[in-house]
Amino acid sequence: LIGESGCGKTTTGRCIVRAIEPSGGQVLFHRNDGETIDITALDRLTLRSVQRHMGMIFQDPFSSLNPRMTVLESIGEPFVTRNLLTSRRQLEDRVAELLAAVRLDPDYMYRYPHAFSGGQRQRIAIARALALNPQFIVADEPVSALDVSVQAQILSLLKDLQIEHNLTYLFITHNLAVVEYISDRVAVMYVGQIVELGETETLFARPGHPYTEALLSAVPAIETDEKGRRRERILLEGDVADPANVPAGCAFHPRCPYVQAICRREEPPLMNIAPTNEPPHLSRCHFAKELTLQGVNPEKEASSREKPSDIWGNYDKGEST
Structure with a gap:
């Protein structure tokens, strides 16, 4: 979570x-x-x-x-x-x-x-x-x-x-690095609501909500794409909504770079956006199926970023001094 x-x-x-x-x-x-x-x-x-x-x-x-x-x-x-x-x-x-x-x-x-x-x-x-x-x-x-x-x-x-x-x-x-290492599924919460829920690998590679995309963009990237470009950092504008006074419609709409008129009027349901025969991937976004959001390439990133067990090996049996 x-x-x-x-x-x-x-x-x-x-x-x-x-x-x-x-x-x-x-x-x-x-x-x-x-x-x-x-x-x-x-x-x-x-x-x-x-x-x-x-x-x-x-x-x-x-x-x-x-x-x-x-x-x-x-x-x-x-x-x-x-x-x-x-x-x-x-x-x-x-x-x-x-x-x-x-x-x-x-x-x-x-x-x-x-x-x-x-x-x-x-x-x-x-x-x-x-x-x-x-x-x-x-x-x-x-x-x-x-x-x-x-x-x-x-x-x-x-x-x-x-x-x-x-x-x-x-x-x-x-800590997203910890999430990727230890979790089978990930739920993303924003102002008291689950805005996305899915298998860890799928959510990191193909986020289904703009807020998740912004969180993943903060992960330091070593690899570049085929054109030599690094992943773009998405900086959200505005402040987090007040949980005691959540805005009408989608709670994320004041900060969302993809906001449309419907986002200000109607609260989106938590809906399954996964292709047929794939594990459920839920998103609370009106345009989750239309948007192509930037994720983390799990194969490239995993190969270039060691996990805790790789770094420390059997050292986890003791304590650092």
Whole structure:
């Protein structure tokens, strides 16, 4: 889930796990047993049983851990509050397993957060999110507060954990390089609305909304086209719309370089613009099928831009000093 600061990404993530109460709508959670549940309709007791299948990783590892609690207490809190483990030995054994899963020494469980680097704290936060074996984790910009070298380690760890635990992530970020590396599908948000949703490779190569095109144009380009020209940077004019007073019609029309009269009058629906027999590609633009928007050539760009795992190799097992 990508978009500018203040567009509603974090609010969306917290509404999904009901860390804050949604003001309307539905949140449908598809469990592994095939059952679909509307989380917004659950009472507090039933919600608690469903929330154990969800986890959340917060943005700032320096404020998301209680400085007065040891790592054992922070990671073990879900087991204590739900009475899932009967002895301290069981708790220590489970926390040791979780620390090992995030590539940390199990002996760290007796220390306090101030003793760790930012990357180590985020690993602890990830271990806490994994505590109850969730199916789904909201990762709210989990690497934005970290050094670039540590970002690569955390991203590689998240990819490994996804495979090991069969996890689904909602990865909230504004970093397009991270999106391209970790995401299977991308949703683009503007002023609280999803304006585009599609497979990552398709969305990067053939964006279906002018706002997505502008975001992708900000990605540094190494390759040139057949005429030797680099990708053109699109600078949007005007300010982001006020979420409390969204303009009539398309919310993006005051800044859109392709705006037409209908854009000012009618709000476009979120419609499928994908060719027949291709995965859905949704866009909230009246002219999504007519416009030819500038994207990123995934083959050229990927070959010239190393991914975090290529840069750091097996270095993700440790911590930078």
